[in-house]
Amino acid sequence: MNKQVLLAQRPDGLPTKSTWIFQEVEIQEPKEGEVVIKQHYISLDPAMRGWMRDGKSYIEPVVVGDVMRAGTVGEVIKAHNHPKFKVGDFISGWGGVQQFTTTNAKGYHKIDPTIAPLPMYLGTMGMPGMTAYFGILKVGELKEGDIVLVSGAAGAVGSLVGQIAKIKGCRVVGIAGGKDKCDYLVNELGFDAAIDYKSENIYSGLKKHCPDGIDIFFDNVGGEILDAALLKLRMHARVVICGAISQYNVTEKPKGPGNYMSLLVNRATMKGMVVFDYAKQYDEAIIDYLQWMKDGKLKSNEDIYDGIENFHETFLRLFSGNKLGKLILKVLE
Numbered sequence: 154m155n156k157q158v159l160l161a162q163r164p165d166g167l168p169t170k171s172t173w174i175f176q177e178v179e180i181q182e183p184k185e186g187e188v189v190i191k192q193h194y195i196s197l198d199p200a201m202r203g204w205m206r207d208g209k210s211y212i213e214p215v216v217v218g219d220v221m222r223a224g225t226v227g228e229v230i231k232a233h234n235h236p237k238f239k240v241g242d243f244i245s246g247w248g249g250v251q252q253f254t255t256t257n258a259k260g261y262h263k264i265d266p267t268i269a270p271l272p273m274y275l276g277t278m279g280m281p282g283m284t285a286y287f288g289i290l291k292v293g294e295l296k297e298g299d300i301v302l303v304s305g306a307a308g309a310v311g312s313l314v315g316q317i318a319k320i321k322g323c324r325v326v327g328i329a330g331g332k333d334k335c336d337y338l339v340n341e342l343g344f345d346a347a348i349d350y351k352s353e354n355i356y357s358g359l360k361k362h363c364p365d366g367i368d369i370f371f372d373n374v375g376g377e378i379l380d381a382a383l384l385k386l387r388m389h390a391r392v393v394i395c396g397a398i399s400q401y402n403v404t405e406k407p408k409g410p411g412n413y414m415s416l417l418v419n420r421a422t423m424k425g426m427v428v429f430d431y432a433k434q435y436d437e438a439i440i441d442y443l444q445w446m447k448d449g450k451l452k453s454n455e456d457i458y459d460g461i462e463n464f465h466e467t468f469l470r471l472f473s474g475n476k477l478g479k480l481i482l483k484v485l486e
């Protein structure tokens with residue numbers, strides 16, 4: 154049998170238990186050209202909140218009544234004349250929040266668990282890793298000596314952005330919620346400083362840790378943090394709009410940046426990014442990540458919870474911040 158989580162209704166604000174339908178159905182047999190994947194791990198991403206919203210975006214919203222969209226890694230357990238995959242292959246793709254996926258596997262790619270552990274293919278070697286790499290290097294146009302500020306710094310994307318910037322010879326300041334996360338950034342990941350936005354005033358934190366301003370602000374959070382960071386831009390600074398998690402569950406209009414005139418004064422740019430635009434170059438990032446990890450220059454942290462039954466509570470950790478690094482749900486051994 155296959156346990157699945159379907160989108161029951163579009164939430165208004167933070168998702169509740171009634172946002173989802175949990176059901177158990179028979180595993181679908183593969184038709185010609187299809188495979189059945191036993192999913193081991195499911196990726197829990199802030200973007201999933203956006204995919205639940207109706208309206209124009211970079212991707213179609215999840216249809217109410219469908220299995221909730223999510224990135225997965227799993228093993229092919231049945232194949233019916235599939236052109237690319239055979240039984241025993243480990244593959245990653247959009248398998249959804251379910252234990253078994255029967256699919257033509259279009260858009261899936263093969264992964265090798267002997268090169269990196271399976272969960273890492275949902276983090277550093279997967280979508281968040283690619284976002285951090287291309288976001289800071291290509292969109293942020295990172296240069297040696299830059300002063301880099303990153304919000305959501307202890308998360309999947311932010312923790313990698315900061316580490317890449319350190320590897321490239323920059324000063325890096327992170328913004329995260331709580332003392333433990335801030336200590337982790339400085340003591341474990343080598344950030345130069347961290348601001349705890351939950352206990353410190355963000356404006357005074359920036360004044361203290363970024364006295365000379367910032368060349369790049371890599372923003373995962375939006376809202377007040379974005380607004381405060383804009384006041385610290387140096388000449389020709391770059392603001393990378395990667396995400397705005399503080400605004401994903403608001404029920405009114407999202408808060409826009411009041412301090413945007415700082416872009417004009419400092420001849421700065423603010424640019425949005427979507428990771429999928431870099432799909433053809435992902436191998437470049439994989440090679441660098443593997444080398445950096447091998448050289449002990451970069452740490453990958455996956456925070457793994459157990460059981461598809463715990464999907465709702467685990468998903469909410471993205472918004473409470475009650476997790477460290479990449480949030481993953483283990484669904485089957």
Ligand code: NAP
Pocket residue numbers: 198199200280281284305306307308309310311328329330331334373374394395396397398399400426427428429470471472473474475476478479480
């Ligand atoms: P993540 O950072 O691992 O998890 C989310 C973190 O956001 C939480 O741990 C929490 O950390 C912080 N947070 C939650 N609510 C907040 C609030 N109201 N104010 C400030 N911080 C808050 O998630 P991720 O996967 O790395 O994604 C980070 C961002 O990148 C998200 O905005 C996501 O949508 C975006 N993203 C964009 C792309 C793209 O292509 N543009 C691709 C992937 C991800 P604290 O404990 O520090 O509060």
